[in-house]
Amino acid sequence: MKINKKQINKLILFASILWAACYLIALNVIKEYTLSNEIKVLLSILPTITFGILIYFYITSINLMDEVEKRIHLEAAVFAFSTGLALIMTIGIVDTAFDLNKEIFGTKKIFIYLFILYFIGVALSKNKYLFKK
Amino acid sequence: MKNLIKVERAKKNWTQEYLANKIGVSRQSMNAIEAGKFIPSTLLALKMAKVFGTSVESIFQLEKSDTLL
Numbered sequence: 001m002k003i004n005k006k007q008i009n010k011l012i013l014f015a016s017i018l019w020a021a022c023y024l025i026a027l028n029v030i031k032e033y034t035l036s037n038e039i040k041v042l043l044s045i046l047p048t049i050t051f052g053i054l055i056y057f058y059i060t061s062i063n064l065m066d067e068v069e070k071r072i073h074l075e076a077a078v079f080a081f082s083t084g085l086a087l088i089m090t091i092g093i094v095d096t097a098f099d100l101n102k103e104i105f106g107t108k109k110i111f112i113y114l115f116i117l118y119f120i121g122v123a124l125s126k127n128k129y130l131f132k133k
Numbered sequence: 134m135k136n137l138i139k140v141e142r143a144k145k146n147w148t149q150e151y152l153a154n155k156i157g158v159s160r161q162s163m164n165a166i167e168a169g170k171f172i173p174s175t176l177l178a179l180k181m182a183k184v185f186g187t188s189v190e191s192i193f194q195l196e197k198s199d200t201l202l
Contacts, residue, residue, distance in 0.1 A: 068162035068171050129165045 008061045015054040023047040027108065068129055075128075076121030083121075084114045136193050138167045141185045156180045 003011075026043040029035070035043070062073060091105050103109070142152055153163035156177060165171040173181070175189075182189045 066158035066162050067174055067177060068158065068165050071171065129170050130161045 003060065003064070005061070005064050008057060008064060011057045012054065012061060015050065015057050019047060019050040019054050022050045072122060072125040072129060075125040076118055079121030079124065080114060080118035083117050087113060087117070134169070134172060134193060134199055135196050136167065136169060138181065138192060141187065141192060142167075145185070152181075152184070155184045 026046050030040055030043055062070060065073070088110065091100065091110070094100060095105065138152075142149070149163045149167065150160045153160045156163075157180070158166075158177070162171070166173050166177075178189045178193055182192055185192065
């Protein structure tokens with residue numbers, strides 16, 4: 001079955017909601033309840049599986065893009081990866097020096113910054129190719 | 134590198150959207166290529182030449198700044 005851009009965007013939205021729901025549920029259940037180690041491991045893996053589904057749909061959507069759109073997402077990924085590395089490195093050093101608030105800069109939250117950096121990268125690249133005069 | 138997509142389009146009286154649909158890119162991408170912000174692949178350049186009924190060299194040309202080694 002051949003899938004079109006509209007359909008894949010809907011699937012990405014659905015997979016994003018599914019993953020976010022799984023992540024929040026797993027995080028809160030692990031935090032709030034006393035569970036056996038086996039259940040904890042299962043709950044920890046659950047968001048990874050749904051995130052894998054999201055990545056699969058995302059890669060499928062990349063294959064449907066034209067070359068300008070592919071370049072935009074490639075540049076966004078490069079931007080997010082390099083600035084993300086710099087961010088993690090800086091947080092690590094600053095945390096050693098000042099013991100940062102784990103609720104803001106802990107490993108449970110840091111991936112959110114990477115998402116934000118990716119979207120900043122998309123915006124910058126779109127501005128370069130599609131909007132800038 | 135400069136391109137003469139706009140000129141070729143004007144000759145055929147085609148809109149950017151029409152050309153974009155013919156070669157399988159979005160209108161925004163077509164605009165980026167036409168404005169010289171993005172240099173297309175050989176495949177896309179060949180597709181463009183084919184729909185215009187001309188050669189790639191007549192659409193895409195090197196400028197003085199594109200010095201050869």
